[in-house]
Amino acid sequence: MNNALCRMTGCDFPLFAFSHCRDVVVAVSKAGGFGVLGAARFSPEQLELELQWIDEHVDGRPYGVDVLVPETVDPRVAGLSDGTSRAAQISDEHRRFVSELLTSHGVAMDPEEAVSTQGNGITPENGAALMEVAFRHPIRLIANALGIAPPAMIEQGKARGIPVAALVGAKEHALRQAAAGVDIIVAQGGEAGGHCGEVSTLVLVPEVVRALAGAGHDIPVLAAGGIMTGGQMAAMMATGAQGAWTGSVWLATAESETSEAFRAGMIAARSRDTVRSRSRTGKPARQLRSAWHAAWDGQDSPGALPMPLMGMVSEPAFARIERSVAAGNEDARELVSYFVGQGVGLVEAERSARAVVQDFRAEFAEAVSGLADMIGED
Amino acid sequence: MNNALCRMTGCDFPLFAFSHCRDVVVAVSKAGGFGVLGAARFSPEQLELELQWIDEHVDGRPYGVDVLVPETVDPRVAGLSDGTSRAAQISDEHRRFVSELLTSHGVAMDPEEAVSTQGNGITPENGAALMEVAFRHPIRLIANALGIAPPAMIEQGKARGIPVAALVGAKEHALRQAAAGVDIIVAQGGEAGGHCGEVSTLVLVPEVVRALAGAGHDIPVLAAGGIMTGGQMAAMMATGAQGAWTGSVWLATAESETSEAFRAGMIAARSRDTVRSRSRTGKPARQLRSAWHAAWDGQDSPGALPMPLMGMVSEPAFARIERSVAAGNEDARELVSYFVGQGVGLVEAERSARAVVQDFRAEFAEAVSGLADMIGED
Structure with a gap:
């Protein structure tokens, strides 16, 4: 083109x-x-x-x-340039909250281990x-x-x-x-x-x-x-x-870094199954809606932390959730989530990345010729 | 076509x-x-x-x-088939809230008059x-x-x-x-x-x-x-x-039923200036964001009423607001609102309805031929 x-x-x-x-x-x-x-x-x-x-x-x-x-x-994290000093800003309440949320879905997590100094x-x-x-x-x-x-x-x-x-x-x-x-x-x-x-x-x-x-x-x-x-x-x-x-x-491609549990969630999801929430990175980001968001965006939540602190809580948690599902804990599937848009409702199957490009090309050409025909028939 | x-x-x-x-x-x-x-x-x-x-x-x-x-x-209004019995469901708190909101913008409204039995x-x-x-x-x-x-x-x-x-x-x-x-x-x-x-x-x-x-x-x-x-x-x-x-x-057409104040608001508005709120009809509806929504969707609000009760509060209020603006009360402009979508950010001027149809036809043809040319040049 x-x-x-x-x-x-x-x-x-x-x-x-x-x-x-x-x-x-x-x-x-x-x-x-x-x-x-x-x-x-x-x-x-x-x-x-x-x-x-x-x-x-x-x-x-x-x-x-x-x-x-x-x-x-x-401002809550300005001037804190290393992971350890940032981690020190994360309250015990937040650590307990994520620990209890995961534990209630059969994913063991000690509040002491709930925070990574790496984050996202x-x-x-x-x-x-x-x-x-x-x-x-x-x-x-x-x-x-x-x-x-x-x-x-x-x-x-x-x-x-x-x-x-x-x-x-x-x-x-x-x-x-x-x-x-x-x-x-x-x-x-x-x-x-x-x-x-x-x-x-x-x-x-x-x-x-x-x-x-x-x-x-x-x-x-x-x-x-x-x-x-x-x-x-x-x-x-x-x-x-x-x-x-x-x-x-x-x-949802075969090459993707996503887990089997998440890809299964994508294929099942409708367009209404996403949520725009601060509870993964600290800034509003759209994700597949799960029990994670119900908890963090709910009434008993301690509230989302600012970026990058929220990621220092969410990333280790999601890593554990994914491992737990992979090990056979079906209860943990309710928490599985990842960044995804409303277009998830249009995902019907896993394809290869190459096939996705080929499909886009064919659909693009078909849409354009369909429109041109409509004008032509006027 | x-x-x-x-x-x-x-x-x-x-x-x-x-x-x-x-x-x-x-x-x-x-x-x-x-x-x-x-x-x-x-x-x-x-x-x-x-x-x-x-x-x-x-x-x-x-x-x-x-x-x-x-x-x-x-369920709060089921079985209430006349306006008077519905109006009786609207609390004094809601009547006072709308009265105070309007009065604070220079629009006189007695709590006793705040509810219509007609609604929307x-x-x-x-x-x-x-x-x-x-x-x-x-x-x-x-x-x-x-x-x-x-x-x-x-x-x-x-x-x-x-x-x-x-x-x-x-x-x-x-x-x-x-x-x-x-x-x-x-x-x-x-x-x-x-x-x-x-x-x-x-x-x-x-x-x-x-x-x-x-x-x-x-x-x-x-x-x-x-x-x-x-x-x-x-x-x-x-x-x-x-x-x-x-x-x-x-x-935003010359023929429209909207007020001058609202049309001026549309032309000034960006796409981000709308809000999806229950505060006009009782069900989520997108509107031009105004001080009305800040109040009803804010912390001190008594909360939106169910349909059709909310309209029995909002419609008389907006009628008074429009009249007050038309009479020269600039403070009341902050409350002016009406149903409008995010596309309001694309409205730049008042046109006739006929001109809008003609513009749509021309833009449609231009978009289709532009796409066809892009494919042709591949």
């Missing part, structure tokens, strides 16, 4: 696949799409190994890296270190979320000719990112999995496209949030997007 | 315009779209007059009527009476929301050859409506103005289309929620809808 976004990033078909799994990234890029490795949960050393593997397997096809450099840090790595320091690693590889895109892309990312992107993409959930944020110098805006609607705003993709994308054009910014927009099919991709391109940014659809 | 929905309803361009204003209904139908008069707030006598006027002015073009026959009635008319009895009136006119569609269309509507529709449409916010509801015999499903996403669910239009429409086909129902789907442009209409038709059902976009 011949649009500015394809020329800028080198892909054939502007289907951007965000995944924490290197196999998905490689499979998508080799199938003509554009794989983007979600790096936020890696240490810099791990990311280096992941990118080396991708470079060896991607056959020179373009790929990108997504980091999370939070623009703002909650979403800190400005780790984000900056990951960015440095990414720029040492032949990436064709670097993306950021949770605020304005840091000046160092924009400067290095420009110096190296690597487009910088930024995820936004509101028109005002898109205009701020454009003014800061980002090259691509990913307009992500509130139905998206992970961190998201409240405006729907169908409204947000044309609103952002119009606002950028009105302010004189010639910046391509990717549509994100709820897109699981080529028909939806064509739809959002009809509203002015130059391509689609997708995440949830890859979680 | 030649699809099943156009053949079924007799329109040229499958743009369905829900409006409480007969002028909008007539203007849209005469411009090749399909006007649908929202009748729920009328008495049967008023509706009769409105439809006589439409019949005299619509030049034989097809139009429809939308009634609200709630499928379920809150959304009761099963009024809905059934409105339906009888509608069927006496040459309508080409009757639509219902808030649950399964009543058997009498489906039977009379079939007997008279009038398609029955039902609004749904979830796949399961679509399947129930189809099984009950409705002819058209309006799949309305959570970004819509008025009563709405939580799943976005972009996800809900393909989910509903797929579920209906999977269950063997050959029923056309209209996409609703957030659609303000022909590009968005084309978008949702790329996901399997046969047309668009729209509401908010008509509120």
Whole structure:
């Protein structure tokens, strides 16, 4: 396809696949799409190994890296730059709460062990270190979320000719990112999995496209949030997007990092089975609804902690939950969850990542010719 | 355009315009779209007059009527069939709360006068009476929301050859409506103005289309929620809808029943300036966010009342607020609100209803040819 976004990033078909799994990234890029490795949960050393593997397997096809450099840090954790001092901020009440929640589902967890000093790595320091690693590889895109892309990312992107993409959930944020110098805006609607705003993709994308054009910014927009099919991709391109940014659809692929228990949950889930909650990372993020959210968002909850403290509680808990389910504890399935968007209601079976790209291409072509026929018959 | 929905309803361009204003209904139908008069707030006598006027002015073009026959009635009001006995259920605390809220914005309201025995008319009895009136006119569609269309509507529709449409916010509801015999499903996403669910239009429409086909129902789907442009209409038709059902976009037309204060609010609003709240009708409905919602959904609120009691409090209040603004009380503008979807962020100016239809047609054609060109350049 011949649009500015394809020329800028080198892909054939502007289907951007965000995944924490290197196999998905490689499979998508080799199938003509554009794989983007979600790096936020890696240490810099791990990311280096992941990118080396991708470079060896991607056959020179373009790929990108997504980091999370939070623009703002909650005052409760500002100045605490190491895991131990952060962990000390987590109250006994929170430790007991998670311990009791897991224990009530047959997952043993001592309150003393309930907190990791590692967390999910979403800190400005780790984000900056990951960015440095990414720029040492032949990436064709670097993306950021949770605020304005840091000046160092924009400067290095420009110096190296690597487009910088930024995820936004509101028109005002898109205009701020454009003014800061980002090259691509990913307009992500509130139905998206992970961190998201409240405006729907169908409204947000044309609103952002119009606002950028009105302010004189010639910046391509990717549509994100709820897109699981080529028909939806064509739809959002009809509203002015130059391509689609997708995440949830890859979680149900054979290559994905997700557990069997979670993939089974995805296939069973309807679109109404997600929830936007602070209870996994500390910022509002859409997830598969489970007993975890009923507890943390319920009346007896001690309340979600700020980022990154919430992840230091939730990540070890979910690791235990997954292990417990894998060991045969069916009660723990009620707690199983992961970041996923409302599009989960469109997931019917596990496919390979390559098959997903092929399906998107076919559905896209079918949607466009269906529309053209409708006009023709007028 | 030649699809099943156009053949079924007799329109040229499958743009369905829900409006409480007969002028909008007539203007849209005469411009090749399909006007649908929202009748729920009328008495049967008023509706009769409105439809006589439409019949005299619509030049034989097809139009429809939308009634609200709630499928379920809150136990707190079940069995109370007259306004006076319903009004007696509204506590002094609720009366004082609305009186104090209005007074604090310079709108005088005695707690004794805070409740109307009329309300917004959304009761099963009024809905059934409105339906009888509608069927006496040459309508080409009757639509219902808030649950399964009543058997009498489906039977009379079939007997008279009038398609029955039902609004749904979830796949399961679509399947129930189809099984009950409705002819058209309006799949309305959570970004819509008025009563709405939580799943976005972009996800809900393909989910509903797929579920209906999977269950063997050959029923056309209209996409609703957030659609303000022909590009968005084309978008949702790329996901399997046969047309668009729209509401908010008509509120900013010159013909609309809305006040100058509300239209000014619409033009100023961003997509984030709406809220889904029970505080106007008693059921979750999306509205322009104002000081009304901050109060009713806030910590000191006595809580929203069930339908139809909430409307018996809110409708007289909003009537006073509008009058107060019109009389020059700028403080009362902070309370001004009305049902509107997130698409309000795409409203930039007041237009005529006819111009809106023409813009939709042009934007639709442009979106489709843009997509076709993109494929052609592959």
